[in-house]
Every structure is written in structure tokens, then in C-alpha cells.
Amino acid sequence: MEKIPLKFTYDIAPILLQFLKPDLDGSLEHNTLLLELLYIIIQKTPKQKDGSDVHFVEKLCRSITPFTNPRYPDVIGAYTYRIIAHLHSYQGLPEIIKALGITSVPERTLNAVDGQMDDTLKKTLRDLNQRLSGQGPEGQTIDHHEEKKKKKSLTNYVSGSMKATADWGVPMSSVAESCSADESSSVTPFLSVTETKTTQRRWKKSSVRWRTKLEKLASMGMTEVKTVKNLTYCINPDYLIARGSDGTEVFLGLRDDGTEVAIKRMTKSNYQLLKHEEEYLRLPELESKSIVRYVDFAEDDNFGYLVLQLCEYTLEEYIDQNNHHLPKDIQERMDILKTKVKEVLLSLEVLHNKDTKVLHRDIKPQNVLIDIRGKARLADFGISRRLNDGQTTLRTTPAGTKCWKSREVLEEDTDSGFKRSSDIQVAGMLIYYILSCGHHPFGKGIRCEVNILDGKYNLDLVEDELAKDLIEWMIQAEPSERPGVEETLTHPYFWTSDRRVEYLTKVGNGTEAENFRRTDERLLRELEENTKDKTFHNWRDKFPPDIVLKMDEKQRKAYPENTLALLRFIRNLYEHHAEDAEKIDLMGLFPDLFPSIYKFAKAKGWNSRPSLKKFLNVS
Known part of the structure; x- marks a missing residue:
């Protein structure tokens, strides 16, 4: 059999243990099958060279200890000791096994194995018995010189045994019964061991923002934290990092393997949204660097827990200028914000992909998270829906957050439903929010949603003309007039300087x-009116004189000082004088030339020409 990934074992072992029946009347066939399966899984799971799996193996060992009680059927004991024999080979586990009271394999179990089991299992259990009794497989005596030094530290390992067993689904009452004093048992009682005050948990340091709190969490005593499955968290308000309107609470947490996580908790009476979100996050199509990563799911008697990648900030926190996350330099700041805009659209592209077909339905600043590397990731899929094959519209109860809903969602009298274009309009609002550092294009307060319905917006706080053009396109009142997410990503706002020059x-x-020398006067006046007061006014004076002279001589007549002549000048410069063109930073020389010409060409319909259309086509 091939090796089994450690992550799979981490996920499946606790589930198998939860289905074991620790009561003495439990099903023999049921428990035997589960213990056999558990053995196969851990046997085929490679040991981690860095010892990162030791804590997991410790918990596993503690959880199966109750099944070594001789009052269980012999076959149950045999299969349990076989697992312990495998675990005994892990570094540090012999001491823990001994501390749990397992000092030998009962003679009754060994005799039963001799009569019923295969030779391999017989040898495995007899070798284990020799090791437990202080001899190696060949009968050698094991050096116990360090025994006294280890004795004190062993109690620290045992202190969490009862708790680990409960965490993985084995009822405490059954454990207590199984581990009570019994003359024929080789397992000595350990319930009287006093719990240590603090426990140093595994912790893979990553977060900067949450580091201080995670450091405290990693060393908290067992009475100060809550655990469920392989998770540890603290319900102290200092560790509550977010709260939702639907009763959701998000806590800082640690997995047993040391991974930092965000634990999204909701009461079981109202946690269908959580299960729904898990369903979407587990879709293979959503495994993307643009989406907050799913880690795990757990539940207990009262709550459901969705475990997610821990991020540093919400988008709302990140762009708040009072938090000083963005550079003071205006150009640097705008470059970073432009990157965030693209990352948001890339995350939406993952959802709207023809294979994924997911509608988010709740895009807003709080649902975009910034990870440790500063990358924006879309989160919170509690009210998301997936379209069926061939379906373009979802007809369901209107959803979303106030001021972050599309026009068609707000219009109660229409039956237009929710489409990809509905997400697009709200994403357009979010892009303006990002680039304006916290403002909404449709205003705020009670007028905001009225303005969305009326199509009244203000984009004055965004200076970039191409960004405005993109936002206006996305927030169009009519859904059919909005772009698809692929089209937004090919918008000229994201073009490189070379592509703009081309x-x-x-x-x-x-x-x-x-025909710039004999062009239609009306077209020329219209173009000049649209390019008035731009940096390329009197453009001939901005180019190096020697290049202008060379170009004029080539034409045998000077280029006139108008925009059409400038466009022809640029074409001829790059077409016939490439070496001279390389010396000029055209976009730096005329920063507003490309936006002005693009918007004019768009208004005149020139962009539909084959030579220009290819620039705007979605690949």
C-alpha cells in the first residue's frame, strides 16, 4: 500500500476514535474493524523527521489506552496493543506509554494471540511485552540509568491524558471505568495525577499582528482554554478577533500540529451557514491563493467550528489611514491599492469561473482579508450559492449587507434574480472603496441604497481616469451593461506601460x-476639447529637439501641434526610429495621454476595430 499523508491521518484518526465504543458491551465486530483500520492508517503514515507528529501520536496513545483493560474481549486487547507496539517506536513514546500505566502485555492476551492470531501479530505483541518489561526483542537488558531523571517529567505527559481522550470522542466515564484498579490489568490507574498549571503547545510562528496573544495561548494551562478535536482556543474576549451579525464568533486558535488558525464558532442551533460555508471552501475549485484557505471543521455538543487560515487584517482595517498600514508616499500607496483591486478581482474570477459557478452574494470590506504576505483573499461564503450547469440566474431570498447590495437585489418589485453581474456591481463599489481609502461611491447613511436604486454615484475621490472608467463600467444600473470579471481584468487600468504605448x-x-493634415475639422475640434489642459498640450516642446527635427525632416514638413499629429508622430517614432523611441519614457512624459485617447477612442467606437479590439479581448 502507498504511504498515507500525515494530513489525512490527522483528519481521520479522531473520527475513527469517536466511533469506537468504549463501553464493555460495545460491538466486538465494530470495534475490531475500527482498530484494525486505525492500525493500517498509522502504520502507513510516515514518521516526521522533525518530530512534528509526536504530539499527535501522544494523543492517539492516550485515547486508545482504555481498550487495554482485560475486561474487554481478547481480540480488542490484541489489536489495541498492536497499535501501541507501533507507537512505541516513536521518540519519547516509551516513557509516555509507561506513564499511562502500560507496563506489560497481559498474559491472557498473549495466550489468546497464540491460539487465534497470525504469527506476525504474535511476534509483535511478544516483542512489545519484552520492551515494556525492560528487555529488547532479543532479551537484552535496557539501560535504566536515566529512569529517575525522567520520572518527574512523565507526570506532565500523563496530565493531559483524560482530556485528550475526551477531545477525541471517548466518554470520560468509560475511561475512568476502564482504568480503575483491576488485579488482572497491566494498566495502573492514573486519574490521581495532578494536572500541570501550564502546557507548552506546539506553535509554528507566522502571524505578526497576533503573535503576542498566540504566544500566551501556546503556554496557557488546560483550565484556561477550550479544546475540540485537534484545536485549542480561549474564549477570553482578548482572543475574540471578529464577531458576525448572525451570532458567529471568530477566535484565535492553534491546531495540535502548531498551525495558527482562525476558529469560526456558531451555536449548533444556528450553524447551518457554517456547514454551508465549509461545503464551498472544500470545493477543489476554490483551492486558490485568492481565497481564504479552509483548514478543518469540528463540532461538539453546543457549537460548530469552521477552522480557517489566520489572516492579519480585514480590508477595512488595512486601508484605514489611522492604522498606518499603507505608505505615506502617494504613488507607493496607490500602487499597493491597485494591487489590492486586482487581487479582489482575481478572487472573484475564481468564484465566477465556468467550472466553479459560485455567486458570493456578500462582497464587502469585512469579507476581504489580508494575509501575512499582504495579499487580499476573499472570505465568508455563508450565503454563497452555486449555479447549476447552464444556469445564469439564481432566484432566492435577497441577501447581502446594507449598502453592499446590487440594484436588482434592492428592487423588490423586479424578478431579475441574482447573477454574476450582481457580484460585479458590488465589487465595483468595493474597488472605489479601496482606491478612495474608505468611501462608498453611492454615499453613506440612509441615502446610500436609495442612490444605488437611482444610479446616483460620485467618483471624485479617485483621480485615475482609467480606474474611474473601470468602476463606472462595473456599477452600471443595468446588469447586462456590466462586464464579466474576465473583462475587468483585461481593462486598460491594469495594462503595462509597454502595452499602453503599443x-x-x-x-x-x-x-x-x-490623414492628420487633412482630417475632418469637426473631429479635430472634438478631440482637442476632450484633451484640453492635458500634459501633451504643446507636445512638440516636450520631446528632445533632435528627435523632433529628425521626424520633421522625414515628413519634409513639421508636425502640427494637435493630438492627431501627436498620435501619428508616436506611431512613426516607434515604427521607424526604435532606437530613439527606447530613450523616451512616453508614459512618464505624458501621463494623461493614454487615458485620454483610450476614452475618446471608446466613445467614438474605434476600440471595436480589429487592430484595437485584440487589446480588449478576453483570452
Whole structure:
């Protein structure tokens, strides 16, 4: 059989243990099958060279200890000791096994094995018995020189045994009964061991923001924390990092393997949203660097727990200028915010993909998280829905957060349903929110949703004309007029300087620019009106004189001082004088040239021409 990944074992072992029946009247066949399966899994799980699996193995050992009680059927004891024999080979486990009171394999079990089991199992249990009694497999005496030094530390291992057993689903009452004094048992009682005041948990340090609190959590005593499955968290308000309107609470937490996590907790009477979110996060299609990573799910008698990748901030916190997460330099800040815009759209692309077909339905600043590397990830899929094959519209109860709903969701009298374009409009609102550092394009307060319905918005706090163009496109009142997410990602706002220059040369190759000396006067006036007071006014003075002279001589006549002539000048410069063109930073020389020409070409319908259309096509 191939090796079994450690992550799979981490997930499946606690589940198998929960289904074991520790009561003495439990099903023999049921328990035998589960113990056999558990043995196969741990046997095929490679040991970790760095010892990162030791804590997990300790908990496993403690959880199966009750089944060594001789009052269980012989076959149950045999299969339990076989697992212990395998665990005995892990570093530090012999001491823990001894501390749990397992000092030998009962003679009754060995005799039963001799009469009923295969030779391999017989040898395994007899070798284990020799090791437990102080001899190696060949009968050698084991050196006990360090025994006294270890004795004190062993009690620390045992202190968590009762708790670990309960954590993995074995009732405490059954454990107590199984481990009570019994003349024929080789397991000595350990209930009287006093719990240590603190426990140093495994902790893989990653977070910067939460480091101090996680350090405290890693060393808290067992009475100060809550545990469920392989999770540890603290319900002290200092460790509550978020709270939802639906009763959800999010706590800092640690997994047994040391991973830092966010634990989303909801009461079982109202945790269907949590299960629903887990269902989506476990979709293979959502395994992406753009989506908050699913880690695990657990539940107890009162709560459901969705375990997620721990992030540093919400988008709302990140762009709040009072928190000083963004650089003071304006250009640096805008570059970072532009990156966040693209990351949000990439996360939406994962959802809207033709194979994924997921509608988020609750896009807002609080549902975009910033991870330790500063990357934006979309989160919270509690009210998300998935379209069926061929379906484009979801007809269901309106959902979302106030001021973060699409127009069609707000319109009670319509039956337009929820589409990908509904997410797009709200994403457009979010892009403005990002670039304006916290403002909403439709205003705030009671007027916000009215303005969404009326299509009244204000984009004045965003200076970038291309960003405005993208936002306006996305927040169109009519769903059919909004772009798909793939189209937003190919918008000129995200183009490189080289791509923008190439676009300008193609416009300069058009009929209008080619005939710049005898163009239609009306078109020329319209273009000049749209480009008034721009950096490329008097453009001839901005280029190096020697290049202008060379280009004029080539034409045998000076280029006139208008925008069409400039476009033809650029086309000829890059087409016929590439070496000279490389010396010029065209986008730095005229930062507003490309946005002005793009928007004019768009208004005139030029972008639908084959030479320009290819720039805007979704690949």
C-alpha cells in the first residue's frame, strides 16, 4: 500500500476514535474493524523527521489506552496493543506509554494471540511485552540509568491524558471505568495525577499582528482554554478577533500540529451557514491563493467550528489611514491599492469561473482579508450559492449587507434574480472603496441604497481616469451593461506601460491619424476639447529637439501641434526610429495621454476595430 499523508491521518484518526465504543458491551465486530483500520492508517503514515507528529501520536496513545483493560474481549486487547507496539517506536513514546500505566502485555492476551492470531501479530505483541518489561526483542537488558531523571517529567505527559481522550470522542466515564484498579490489568490507574498549571503547545510562528496573544495561548494551562478535536482556543474576549451579525464568533486558535488558525464558532442551533460555508471552501475549485484557505471543521455538543487560515487584517482595517498600514508616499500607496483591486478581482474570477459557478452574494470590506504576505483573499461564503450547469440566474431570498447590495437585489418589485453581474456591481463599489481609502461611491447613511436604486454615484475621490472608467463600467444600473470579471481584468487600468504605448501606436496607425493634415475639422475640434489642459498640450516642446527635427525632416514638413499629429508622430517614432523611441519614457512624459485617447477612442467606437479590439479581448 502507498504511504498515507500525515494530513489525512490527522483528519481521520479522531473520527475513527469517536466511533469506537468504549463501553464493555460495545460491538466486538465494530470495534475490531475500527482498530484494525486505525492500525493500517498509522502504520502507513510516515514518521516526521522533525518530530512534528509526536504530539499527535501522544494523543492517539492516550485515547486508545482504555481498550487495554482485560475486561474487554481478547481480540480488542490484541489489536489495541498492536497499535501501541507501533507507537512505541516513536521518540519519547516509551516513557509516555509507561506513564499511562502500560507496563506489560497481559498474559491472557498473549495466550489468546497464540491460539487465534497470525504469527506476525504474535511476534509483535511478544516483542512489545519484552520492551515494556525492560528487555529488547532479543532479551537484552535496557539501560535504566536515566529512569529517575525522567520520572518527574512523565507526570506532565500523563496530565493531559483524560482530556485528550475526551477531545477525541471517548466518554470520560468509560475511561475512568476502564482504568480503575483491576488485579488482572497491566494498566495502573492514573486519574490521581495532578494536572500541570501550564502546557507548552506546539506553535509554528507566522502571524505578526497576533503573535503576542498566540504566544500566551501556546503556554496557557488546560483550565484556561477550550479544546475540540485537534484545536485549542480561549474564549477570553482578548482572543475574540471578529464577531458576525448572525451570532458567529471568530477566535484565535492553534491546531495540535502548531498551525495558527482562525476558529469560526456558531451555536449548533444556528450553524447551518457554517456547514454551508465549509461545503464551498472544500470545493477543489476554490483551492486558490485568492481565497481564504479552509483548514478543518469540528463540532461538539453546543457549537460548530469552521477552522480557517489566520489572516492579519480585514480590508477595512488595512486601508484605514489611522492604522498606518499603507505608505505615506502617494504613488507607493496607490500602487499597493491597485494591487489590492486586482487581487479582489482575481478572487472573484475564481468564484465566477465556468467550472466553479459560485455567486458570493456578500462582497464587502469585512469579507476581504489580508494575509501575512499582504495579499487580499476573499472570505465568508455563508450565503454563497452555486449555479447549476447552464444556469445564469439564481432566484432566492435577497441577501447581502446594507449598502453592499446590487440594484436588482434592492428592487423588490423586479424578478431579475441574482447573477454574476450582481457580484460585479458590488465589487465595483468595493474597488472605489479601496482606491478612495474608505468611501462608498453611492454615499453613506440612509441615502446610500436609495442612490444605488437611482444610479446616483460620485467618483471624485479617485483621480485615475482609467480606474474611474473601470468602476463606472462595473456599477452600471443595468446588469447586462456590466462586464464579466474576465473583462475587468483585461481593462486598460491594469495594462503595462509597454502595452499602453503599443495601443497608442495602433491608434496612430488608424485612418484619422494617418490623414492628420487633412482630417475632418469637426473631429479635430472634438478631440482637442476632450484633451484640453492635458500634459501633451504643446507636445512638440516636450520631446528632445533632435528627435523632433529628425521626424520633421522625414515628413519634409513639421508636425502640427494637435493630438492627431501627436498620435501619428508616436506611431512613426516607434515604427521607424526604435532606437530613439527606447530613450523616451512616453508614459512618464505624458501621463494623461493614454487615458485620454483610450476614452475618446471608446466613445467614438474605434476600440471595436480589429487592430484595437485584440487589446480588449478576453483570452
